Amino acid sequence: xxxxxxxxxxxxxxxxxxxxxxxxxxxxxxxxxxxxxxxxxxxxxxxxxxxxxxxxxxxxxxxxxxxxxxxxxx
Numbered sequence: 001x002x003x004x005x006x007x008x009x010x011x012x013x014x015x016x017x018x019x020x021x022x023x024x025x026x027x028x029x030x031x032x033x034x035x036x037x038x039x040x041x042x043x044x045x046x047x048x049x050x051x052x053x054x055x056x057x058x059x060x061x062x063x064x065x066x067x068x069x070x071x072x073x074x
Contacts, residue, residue: 014068016043019052025070034068048073 014034016025026044034054041048049070057065 011062012064012066014054014066015057016040016049017067017069019069019071022069025049033064034066039073040070043070046070046072046074 012030015027038051052069052071054066054068
């Protein structure tokens with residue numbers, strides 16, 4: 001029997017912004033919630049970034065949304 005909370009679909013949408021200029025860096029879909037200190041690899045216009053902060057936005061259609069501020073590493 002499978003866990004009813006498990007899904008193959010993404011359950012969160014992250015809107016990415018740079019820490020320095022608050023410049024939008026695109027969006028990604030994830031199964032997990034953002035965590036300060038977490039890393040993102042291979043984004044739009046960057047190779048690696050660290051999560052500095054995040055704020056939860058209003059949810060839409062059963063998907064939680066977050067504004068995620070990133071410190072670009074490379």
